[in-house]
Amino acid sequence: MLLFASATASAQQPTSIRPPEIDSAIVAYNAKDFSKAKEWALKATQINGNLREAWEVLGFSAQSLNDHPTVVSAGSRLAQIVPNERTGWYLQFIGYYRQERLDLALPPMRELCKIDPATCASSNIGLILKQISQDSLGALDSTFTTPDGSVKMTLPKSWHSTVRDDGKTMNWFLTLEPIKSDSDAFSVGTTLRWVRAMTGSFVIEEKNNNAPFLVDFWDQFIAAQMKGFTPHRRTLVDSLPVSSGTWSGFVRTLDFQFKPEYPVQRRIEAILARKDEVFTYTFECDFPRWGVYEPRFRQAIASMSLPK
Numbered sequence: 555m556l557l558f559a560s561a562t563a564s565a566q567q568p569t570s571i572r573p574p575e576i577d578s579a580i581v582a583y584n585a586k587d588f589s590k591a592k593e594w595a596l597k598a599t600q601i602n603g604n605l606r607e608a609w610e611v612l613g614f615s616a617q618s619l620n621d622h623p624t625v626v627s628a629g630s631r632l633a634q635i636v637p638n639e640r641t642g643w644y645l646q647f648i649g650y651y652r653q654e655r656l657d658l659a660l661p662p663m664r665e666l667c668k669i670d671p672a673t674c675a676s677s678n679i680g681l682i683l684k685q686i687s688q689d690s691l692g693a694l695d696s697t698f699t700t701p702d703g704s705v706k707m708t709l710p711k712s713w714h715s716t717v718r719d720d721g722k723t724m725n726w727f728l729t730l731e732p733i734k735s736d737s738d739a740f741s742v743g744t745t746l747r748w749v750r751a752m753t754g755s756f757v758i759e760e761k762n763n764n765a766p767f768l769v770d771f772w773d774q775f776i777a778a779q780m781k782g783f784t785p786h787r788r789t790l791v792d793s794l795p796v797s798s799g800t801w802s803g804f805v806r807t808l809d810f811q812f813k814p815e816y817p818v819q820r821r822i823e824a825i826l827a828r829k830d831e832v833f834t835y836t837f838e839c840d841f842p843r844w845g846v847y848e849p850r851f852r853q854a855i856a857s858m859s860l861p862k
Contacts, residue, residue, distance in 0.1 A: 573601040579611045591615040592624070599631075606635050613645040625649035629662070640670040647679065656682070657845025697857070698728055705746060708857040710850065713743065722755060724748040742839040742847055744854065748861060749832040768827035769803040772834070787811035787818065798860055801826040801833060805855075809841065820844045822851055826860070833860060 579594035592615040598608035613628030629645025636642065643666040650659035663683055667674035674680045696711035701719075705726065714732040718725045727733050729743030752758055752768060762771075793806035803826035811818045821838040835858070837851040 571602045572605065573598050575601065576605060576608050576611070579608065579615075583611050583615055586618075588615045588618040592619065592621070603631070604635055606632065609635065610641055613641070617645070617648060620652070622649045622652045625652075633662070633665075638669060640666055640673065643669065644673075651682075654842040655845070656843050660846060695853075700724065700726055704861040705748070706857075706859040707744075707854045709744070709854050722749070722751055724750075742843065744835060744837045744851070746835045747833070750830075752830050752832060763829055765802045765827040765829075768832055769825050772825050772827070772832045785810060785812055786814050786816075791820075796824060796826070798826070798858075799862070800828045801860055803827055810838075817841065820848075822855070831861075 575594050575598040579591050579598055582588075582594055583591035591611055595608050595612035595615060598605055599612060602608065609628045609632045613625050613632065616622075616624035616628060625645050626649035629642045629647075629649060632639075632642030632645065634642070643662040646662035647659050647666060650656070650662070660683075663674075663679050666679060667683065674683075695708045696713075697706055697708050698713075698715050699706045700717055707728070709728050710730075714727075714729050716727040716729070716733045724747065726746040726748075727740070727743060728746075729740035731740045731743075732738075733740060749755070749772075752771075753760075753763060756771070756775075758768075758771070762768075787809060788811075789809040791807035791809060793804055796803060796805045803824060805822065805824035808821045808823065809818055810821060817840040819838050820841050821836055823836040824834060826833045835855075837847075837854065839847045
């Protein structure tokens with residue numbers, strides 16, 4: 555339980571105006587009357603918008619009341635008043651995090667870890683950032699490569715690479731969580747598939763052995779694999795033609811939900827083809843974390859080196 559002192563030296567404040575409302579707010583907070591503390595602290599900020607302790611009491615009172623927008627606004631103002639102290643950045647992080655806005659929580663998380671590495675290391679903040687990348691500031695990447703060097707891309711260094719290849723079809727998983735068996739699932743990651751000899755696995759006439767036909771064929775083939783199962787939700791967000799070297803096809807964004815009780819997944823998926831070959835990739839995570847991972851996914855796609 556955080557306790558506030560009711561007397562603060564004026565030298566610690568950016569301005570000397572210290573209204574009596576702040577003392578009432580502190581008394582109420584220490585008595586765990588968070589609604590009253592929030593009310594008095596808000597009045598104090600209206601009298602003196604630079605009063606650090608008023609914003610602190612407002613932010614922590616709002617946190618106790620699960621008033622996340624007020625937590626964020628108090629933290630934002632504190633970060634302006636005392637940018638080199640952790641409280642403002644912490645309040646912004648926790649306010650956004652509780653609203654499942656990880657995309658907005660990331661910048662204050664990083665600032666907090668710069669200012670107070672010990673708190674970052676001893677809390678879930680460091681763990682969250684490490685999920686996005688290897689280090690506590692979420693900055694380190696690594697170039698992952700298939701064993702034969704045919705496909706490369708850049709993703710967070712801490713992710714896990716799993717390749718399964720029977721000589722005809724390569725399946726490559728780059729995921730936040732390790733995949734150790736066929737039954738393992740992952741919450742964030744990418745799946746790549748390279749089918750090398752389409753005419754050896756499917757009946758395809760030579761006149762149809764071209765990229766446009768194979769892309770459409772593969773799209774229908776995957777849809778047929780889902781026959782008998784209707785997802786609760788499958789919404790097309792966008793779809794665009796795409797090409798890279800000898801490969802061409804399309805890339806689209808989908809919102810997908812297997813069952814009502816399952817989280818909504820957002821996916822970027824592409825089907826590319828050239829004569830006798832199909833290459834696909836899917837980047838996915840649950841929708842609340844999309845704002846965090848979409849930039850990493852876009853960077854990975856831009857860095858991707860396809861088979862020559």
